[in-house]
Amino acid sequence: DQQVKQNSPSLSVQEGRISILNCDYTNSMFDYFLWYKKYPAEGPTFLISISSIKDKNEDGRFTVFLNKSAKHLSLHIVPSQPGDSAVYFCAAWYQGGKLIFGQGTELSVKP
């Protein structure tokens, strides 16, 4: 059973516009969430994280929003750049040391 879900397999955005990637989770015990970015044939790299005691965390062009009541988080990229084209994974820490991931969303930023 997928406890972290990214229901959009792909997203296409024009350069300069906002990219919004969504993630839903089912377990209210999750209390720390992360976003990773992955290019083909490379390992994922950490992008940004958020604790459940916050509802927003910002780092440059990247902002993560957390809505605990809806069990939903989103990653906003503003402005989007062609180099942002990659697969983005949402992840959550769970049960004393498990880090579990969603299915990923492939972002394509077109010039």
Added chain:
Amino acid sequence: DVKVTQSSRYLVKRTGEKVFLECVQDMDHENMFWYRQDPGLGLRLIYFSYDVKMKEKGDIPEGYSVSREKKERFSLILESASTNQTSMYLCASSTGGETTEAFFGQGTRLTVV
């Protein structure tokens, strides 16, 4: 900088072979993980380890085993490789605790023929 190194970028093995995937990290991290990445399924956790000689099953441990004899090294073993184990395998490590990031290796693309 944290470095997580996987021994091979690409491997081709035959069905039934015993396969070893090796992972080494250089930051004295307590936790180490093995994932596989498949299209549409994301990253799925196979096994993780929170200390030397300690291991826990992830979500898809069937057909795999692991070994952690030293803190810096975590090995994934395919006891008898099958074609449905063709995948991208990713190793990661992190410090103890659940408010930290995990660092990934570059991945091993395994093809079982």
